[in-house]
Amino acid sequence: MLKKNFPAEVKEENGKLTLSYGAFSRLAVWVDKKKMCVDSESGKGAADDVILDTNRRYRVFLEEATGYTAKERLAKAKKDVQGA
Structure with a gap:
């Protein structure tokens, strides 16, 4: 998927x-x-269009890899933190 x-x-x-x-x-x-x-390091000085493209690709990747939308991933993360 990457x-x-x-x-x-x-x-x-x-x-x-x-x-x-x-x-x-x-x-x-x-x-x-x-x-x-996932661990990421952002480069400095990227143009706005590059940042937007990278962000869009990253969101699509995460949804395809996990099967969860951003909202669902946030809910699961909150649940994991509360259960810890």
């Missing part, structure tokens, strides 16, 4: 899939205990 949503080279580093695209200087995705984890 390759589908981000036209960039995807590398594997220590069990994490990583790429650099648009406003992301680095995006890493991995699975830990059946949960998808």
Whole structure:
């Protein structure tokens, strides 16, 4: 799904899939205990259109990868925090 949503080279580093695209200087995705984890680093000075494109692609990727909309992911995150 990373390759589908981000036209960039995807590398594997220590069990994490990583790429650099648009406003992301680095995006890493991995699975830990059946949960998808994401770590991102934003580059500085990206143009507004690049930021908007990167953000749109990221939202689509997250929805396709998890099967949940942004609203549903927020509700699950809140539930996980309250249960911890």
